[in-house]
Amino acid sequence: MARVKSGFRKRFNIRYWRWLATGATIGRIPLLRRHFSFYPRTVQPAKAASGVLEDRSFDLPTSFSEAETAFVRDRCWSYDTLAGDWRGEPTVKARQMAVTIRDAQLLGHVGLIMDPAHQAVVMTHSGTANWNFAKARTLRGQAPLRGRCHFLARTDNYYHALFHDLVPLVDYLERLHSRGMPLTLVCTPSRLAILRQACTMLEEAYPGLNTVELPEDGRLPVEEALWLSFEAGNAEWNFAAAPPVHRLAEIFRGHYGIQPGNGRRLFFSRGNSKIRRLVNEEALFEIAKDHGFERFEARADNHADQVRNFSQADIIIGVHGAGLGNLAFCRPGTKVLEIFPENFTKSTYLWVSKRIGLHYDWLVGGPGDYDQAFSVDEAAFAKRVEALIGT
Known part of the structure; x- marks a missing residue:
């Protein structure tokens, strides 16, 4: 939850121009794109999915009071990340997904799933990935993992680790995962040690789980990648359903x-x-x-x-x-x-x-x-x- 940068500062910096140059060269040549693991294109999880465990769209009550609605609409909406077109209605369109992607690859340098069938990284919104999610780097191949794997996105933000990584995972384990079924949690190095520690706690709580670490310069082929997501009015409105949040708190x-x-x-x-x-x-x-x-x-x-x-x-x-x-x-x-x-x-x-x-x-x-x-x-x-x- 960093400072807000102006459009000028976002566009006129060396990272942005280097990314544009990379896209204009490496990004246009398939052989170079694969060699440098540079995938600026994105594919939505529903399109990449080989199996659907859950995909439901529904009207979710915000439960905001009149004052809270005005506060969000009039003060917060311009600062909320990826804010949609909510204008104060008592409900918001929500979509919750749990899908699997066969024969995927996990890219350590960007912390994303790559779908070889579409030569694109899996993201909620299709189009072009920005410079945080499309980087040119030669990655070291890792030994393939069999079975179902879940990639915990690389983050140094404590809030995102809890509510975008761990809460959806606990919800999946409680509702959709067969007790004792093997599941490999894949983590990348992070300054946020608690994310790796939380994986150890989950291993204690759920038989069949184990954790492996993917180096930042690693490229990991997996038999089946698990994708979990929740979309609502904007990126601030995370999953945060009470049962998995309380269950995670109980585990900690x-x-x-x-x-x-x-x-x-x-x-x-x-x-x-x-x-x-x-x-x-x-x-x-x-x-x-x-x-x-x-x-x-x-x-x-x-x-x-x-x-x-x-x-x-x-x-x-x-x-x-x-x-x-x-x-x-x-x-x-x-x-x-x-x-x-x-x-x-x-x-x-x-x-x-x-x-x-x-x-x-x-x-x-x-x-x-x-x-x-x-x-x-x-x-x-x-x-x-x-x-x-x-x-």
């Missing part, structure tokens, strides 16, 4: 030996994060501390504390960011106050909260700079905290 708590509880009030700090720094955090925390809040910051080495603190909190206050993915571990009924800069509001955690039974509210501060550093009016913050305590 069981692994760490944590019992859910209540009574804690968390002021969730972004610490020294470069992006979305709360300029007057100290003053705001002093206000919160007077109401029994404790300050907590997520780090790579304290994940058990993250699970424990969110599992035992009654109220959570935090600035928008990937760390709020820990809402997955909250008990239903937990109160959440999310803080935004004026010029960067997203509906991600409102959506999550509605789906898993949390009581959500928001507070918009002043405008953020390029790195989204911003401040919040202290009187407005105090009033909102008092309302949280009193409700």
Whole structure:
């Protein structure tokens, strides 16, 4: 959930022009395209599928109040990723898929499934893959894997690891996967160690699972690749159904030996994060501390504390960011106050909260700079905290 870049900055940089040049040369010659594993074309999973385990389209209630609808439509929609044409209707068109792709290849450098039959990478939206998903690189062939495999997309974002990788996988394991049936989870190296750790937890919880690591410069042929996806109004509105989220939380708590509880009030700090720094955090925390809040910051080495603190909190206050993915571990009924800069509001955690039974509210501060550093009016913050305590 990084800063918003202007169209000028997106287009006029060396990465973009290098990608265009690569597409104009390597991308047009099949032999070079295969040699450098450069696949700018995409194919939708339904077209690539050799087997369909689930493919359902349905009207999904947003469950937004009138105020929440206005907040999403008028403030968040321009910042939400891949926002569609939702204009405040009480439902949104959704599609959930679980398909298998035979004789696929997993590409380590882009973290995608390649369908040799279409010479394209599998993505939800067909067309042309951008420079994040079409890179020219010579990959080392790996020994083929038999049976069904699931490729966990390479990500360094904690929220995406939880809600775009792990929650859909747990949903599949609970509803569609035969107990004890072999399934290989394929991971690529990531700075996000918790993703690999979560695979170990899933192996403990589900017999038949095992995990292999695909090097970033690896190309892995697999007999059958599993694709899981969920589409709604935009990319912020993830799967996040309550049963698999709660099951994932149960797996994490069981692994760490944590019992859910209540009574804690968390002021969730972004610490020294470069992006979305709360300029007057100290003053705001002093206000919160007077109401029994404790300050907590997520780090790579304290994940058990993250699970424990969110599992035992009654109220959570935090600035928008990937760390709020820990809402997955909250008990239903937990109160959440999310803080935004004026010029960067997203509906991600409102959506999550509605789906898993949390009581959500928001507070918009002043405008953020390029790195989204911003401040919040202290009187407005105090009033909102008092309302949280009193409700």
